[in-house]
Amino acid sequence: xxxxxxxxxxxxxxVAVDHLSFTVQPxxxxxxxxxxxxxxxxxxxxxxxLDRPQSGSATIDGKAYSELPNPLRTVGALLEAKxxxxxxxxxxxxxxxxxxxxxxxxxxxxxxxxxxxxxxAGKRAGTFxxxxxxxxGIAAAMLGDPRVLLLDEPVNGLDPEGVLWIRNLMKFLAxxxxxxxVSSHLMNEMxxxxxxxxxxxxxxxxxxxxxxxxxxxxxxxxxLVRTPDAARLTSLIEAxxxxxxxxxxxTEPGAEAxxxxxxxxxxxxxxxxxxxxxxxxxxxxxxxxxxxxxEEAFMELTAGSLEFGEHGGPAGGPAGGTPAPAATxxxxxx
Amino acid sequence: MTAPAPASPAPASPxxxxxDLGPTPSGGVKGFGxxxxxxxxxxxxxxxxxxxxxxxxxxxxxxxxxxxxLISANWNNxxxxxxxxxxxxxxxxxxxxxxxxxxxxxxxxxxGVLVITTExxxxxxxxxxxxxxxxFPMLIAKIVVFAVLILILSEIVVICSFLIGSxxxxxxxxxxxxxPGVTRAVIxxxxxxxxLGLFSIGIGGLIRHTAGAMFTVIGVVLVLPILSGLLxxxxxxxINAYLPEQAGSLIATHxxxxxxxxxxxxxGFGVLCLWAALMLGGAFYLLRHRDA
Numbered sequence: 001x002x003x004x005x006x007x008x009x010x011x012x013x014x015v016a017v018d019h020l021s022f023t024v025q026p027x028x029x030x031x032x033x034x035x036x037x038x039x040x041x042x043x044x045x046x047x048x049x050l051d052r053p054q055s056g057s058a059t060i061d062g063k064a065y066s067e068l069p070n071p072l073r074t075v076g077a078l079l080e081a082k083x084x085x086x087x088x089x090x091x092x093x094x095x096x097x098x099x100x101x102x103x104x105x106x107x108x109x110x111x112x113x114x115x116x117x118x119x120x121a122g123k124r125a126g127t128f129x130x131x132x133x134x135x136x137g138i139a140a141a142m143l144g145d146p147r148v149l150l151l152d153e154p155v156n157g158l159d160p161e162g163v164l165w166i167r168n169l170m171k172f173l174a175x176x177x178x179x180x181x182v183s184s185h186l187m188n189e190m191x192x193x194x195x196x197x198x199x200x201x202x203x204x205x206x207x208x209x210x211x212x213x214x215x216x217x218x219x220x221x222x223x224l225v226r227t228p229d230a231a232r233l234t235s236l237i238e239a240x241x242x243x244x245x246x247x248x249x250x251t252e253p254g255a256e257a258x259x260x261x262x263x264x265x266x267x268x269x270x271x272x273x274x275x276x277x278x279x280x281x282x283x284x285x286x287x288x289x290x291x292x293x294x295e296e297a298f299m300e301l302t303a304g305s306l307e308f309g310e311h312g313g314p315a316g317g318p319a320g321g322t323p324a325p326a327a328t329x330x331x332x333x334x
Numbered sequence: 335m336t337a338p339a340p341a342s343p344a345p346a347s348p349x350x351x352x353x354d355l356g357p358t359p360s361g362g363v364k365g366f367g368x369x370x371x372x373x374x375x376x377x378x379x380x381x382x383x384x385x386x387x388x389x390x391x392x393x394x395x396x397x398x399x400x401x402x403x404l405i406s407a408n409w410n411n412x413x414x415x416x417x418x419x420x421x422x423x424x425x426x427x428x429x430x431x432x433x434x435x436x437x438x439x440x441x442x443x444x445x446g447v448l449v450i451t452t453e454x455x456x457x458x459x460x461x462x463x464x465x466x467x468x469x470f471p472m473l474i475a476k477i478v479v480f481a482v483l484i485l486i487l488s489e490i491v492v493i494c495s496f497l498i499g500s501x502x503x504x505x506x507x508x509x510x511x512x513x514p515g516v517t518r519a520v521i522x523x524x525x526x527x528x529x530l531g532l533f534s535i536g537i538g539g540l541i542r543h544t545a546g547a548m549f550t551v552i553g554v555v556l557v558l559p560i561l562s563g564l565l566x567x568x569x570x571x572x573i574n575a576y577l578p579e580q581a582g583s584l585i586a587t588h589x590x591x592x593x594x595x596x597x598x599x600x601x602g603f604g605v606l607c608l609w610a611a612l613m614l615g616g617a618f619y620l621l622r623h624r625d626a
Contacts, residue, residue: 045625048464048467049463049467050460050463050464050625050626051625051626052625065467066467066468068467069358069365070358070365071464071465071467072464072465073355073358075464077464079460081457081460082456082457083456083457083458083459083460083461084456084457084458084461085380085452085456085458086456087380087381087382088376088379088380089379092375092379093379093461095375095379096372096373096375096376096379097372097461097465099368099371099372099375100368100369100372100462100465100466100472101368101465102356102357102358102364102365102368103355103356104354104355104356107353107355110353140461144355145352145353145355
């Protein structure tokens, strides 16, 4: 189990992690999600004792990382930044780590087999592709057969096959009762890997719950309505407590000149909108529920917490922070 | 990915069931022994350190042979040969040792800097500190392994240098290990190189960047003695005497030639040890207090 309590870290006055508290439970894959620069790597470095927090603390199974007697036997970590000498062979890199923990040299061969690097173990790590380097990092993390694993962006640079391999490995390790914290900035990746999500933005906790809940909560349903009588329908819907946002024609790809104006309705389900229209004899040309994609859900969740890029709403248009359904006609589920 | 590795999507067998990891070390002395083994692996598994050690042996012995042979061939010959030959006669051991060490010491400085700065430049420091989160034992083990390795190697090299060099120049300036102060000077040359290497580790730990640390060490060893010599009056002489290289290398000189020096050979060596301790102390302080 990993516990972070009130972790705060700033670099030169710039806050990277801001009073962050969470718990990572064993037996499941916990996704650590946030946009680039949200503080994921910093948080992991704080947990691992590489950086010191200004305040707060982090413990692994109740102990600070620096108090673990042979830490690699308890905790395995894959950091985003490289930590291998390019001139040293993969085997020797793993060997010096194993020796530092009093692990038998045989263990090096075992983890090389686990990640499929046995054939290139004698090659210098500097000649490795990004994917092979990631596998070497995983091998180093698995050396001490640790109960707790922290993996920072492990799928970065991996080909689809490698992504699948790592996904299955993490699920398998979690099923053995280990604690797995894996960071990513890709919601889609986390949605298929993680059982639980910790979402942060600008160093602050945004969500901490089951993956399905996070997706459901953040993807507010909207309905696309097309009617020649937009003004009347709008007043009907607003009387029922719904919210109507006209879709600007320019944002509709392939829209023809004589198409009826489109509205995005939130706060009201499609059947109810249909009933309202029927009761007042408003003609509808289209009535389609929009499913926000996972990426949109994530953008919604972390809106305003992006460290880089646009600081406005994710849509960037006049609609502000609402999902932009017109860009994805018919909605896009995963 | 162009990995020749077979990438089976399913986790391989080593993870099923608990692997045999051997006994859990109890830390303490045994745990530190593991760190010594680990640091030894680090040093021997990188080509740059191995090549630097080879360069040390070749350069030190090679230049000893070159200089003593040149002097021997030009004895009593060439411009200013009278004062040059007199200086050599007054302290032949200093001449013989200095011939190789003046350049050979630079390779030791380079190695001392490299063993610490490459950890930072390659990011290995993160792996090292994840393995040893208390940090100090890792640096202590690194220093012990380096010191033992360099002490043994440099004693062998300086004794070889002396035996070869003294035999080449024997007909003009006879000197042997049995003469008073000579054994101390020869063995002391190895001590000097070792402590100079530790001084370099300290600089490397303080500066963390290879080029910057290298520049600093070379500057202290080669440039400062020249600059301080340009200072007016006794200022220059006093500053010069306490520079790490100037003070430390006194131990590789003959006792009789020390009248002109402000420090005795052992005092000079002590000054170098203080310099090394100061730099290493700073390196330990930063290791503890800086983010890795």
